[in-house]
Amino acid sequence: MRTGRHEPRLDTFHTLAYGRHMVVLARLAVIPRPRGGGAPRLGAAANSSGAQPGTVTEVDPATKPAPAREPGYLVICWNDPVNLMVYVTHVFQTVFGWPREKAQRHMLEVHEKGRSVLVRESLEKAEHYVHVLQQHTLHATLERDE
Amino acid sequence: MKRLRSRGVRLEFRLEEWEGELFRDVLMRYPYMPPAPARLSRGGGIPRQEAADRLLEESLAGQRAALKRQVTGLLEDIHAFRTDRAGWRLSLEPAKADWLIQVLNEVRVSAWVRLGSPDDLDGQRAKPPNPEMQLIEVTAYFQSFFIESLSGAAPGEEAA
Numbered sequence: 001m002r003t004g005r006h007e008p009r010l011d012t013f014h015t016l017a018y019g020r021h022m023v024v025l026a027r028l029a030v031i032p033r034p035r036g037g038g039a040p041r042l043g044a045a046a047n048s049s050g051a052q053p054g055t056v057t058e059v060d061p062a063t064k065p066a067p068a069r070e071p072g073y074l075v076i077c078w079n080d081p082v083n084l085m086v087y088v089t090h091v092f093q094t095v096f097g098w099p100r101e102k103a104q105r106h107m108l109e110v111h112e113k114g115r116s117v118l119v120r121e122s123l124e125k126a127e128h129y130v131h132v133l134q135q136h137t138l139h140a141t142l143e144r145d146e
Numbered sequence: 147m148k149r150l151r152s153r154g155v156r157l158e159f160r161l162e163e164w165e166g167e168l169f170r171d172v173l174m175r176y177p178y179m180p181p182a183p184a185r186l187s188r189g190g191g192i193p194r195q196e197a198a199d200r201l202l203e204e205s206l207a208g209q210r211a212a213l214k215r216q217v218t219g220l221l222e223d224i225h226a227f228r229t230d231r232a233g234w235r236l237s238l239e240p241a242k243a244d245w246l247i248q249v250l251n252e253v254r255v256s257a258w259v260r261l262g263s264p265d266d267l268d269g270q271r272a273k274p275p276n277p278e279m280q281l282i283e284v285t286a287y288f289q290s291f292f293i294e295s296l297s298g299a300a301p302g303e304e305a306a
Binding site: 131 | 179184185186187188189191192193198201202205206209244247248251252254255256258264265266267282286289290293294296297
């Protein structure tokens, strides 16, 4: 049992006296509370850290990994020499509900740069848009946004 | 081809005799696309790509079948498409005009594919007349007119 002043750290075990019992705290972290902060959460990260139920675990919000960006898929429209510009604009307006100016901007990007990224969506939604655009005989694909 | 001023929400069009016959001929060709595998992605990187491509093909086939039924229905509906002494008269709800534009574009792109997907369409125009090239021009004529009508760029005229 440690005594005296100490600075517990993550991934260390601490044995404390509690009445007549000895309590083992696994992976205890002592962290400064945030200003106006709330109470430390009990077992909030127990499952992810591998600690046993009944142990006390605190997670530092500052060191907690930021939530990863949702994986996304880009819906891309490619240029071709046959679809009319007025038709492509019309389809973008109909499918995405865009105002004419935005639809025209993307249409011109397809025409001048060879492709335009239309939207970034979840896989399911991106698939849906590609289906609808191909149903309108536009050359559209989806690509994973790395 | 003229858009007529309509009383209700329907779009009314007057077609010359030759236009009506051409329009009918174009629609009867639908679907015109030669069989080709559908691809959801160019670069890959999507999960279960084969299954996703198969799903896309099923989706396109289902939509073609549905549009074919609608085209047949339109051509058989004497209230929507009929001939009279002045030529042909076409009466559409705006939603129908939307899928009609889609059908016309399918025929247009399919004719281009059948032509070998040439990059230079102007070069094709300089060559001797070709049925596929004529289809590309004719569908563009009808498509542009319907799109302008939907956007309000083609104001209606009084019915003759």
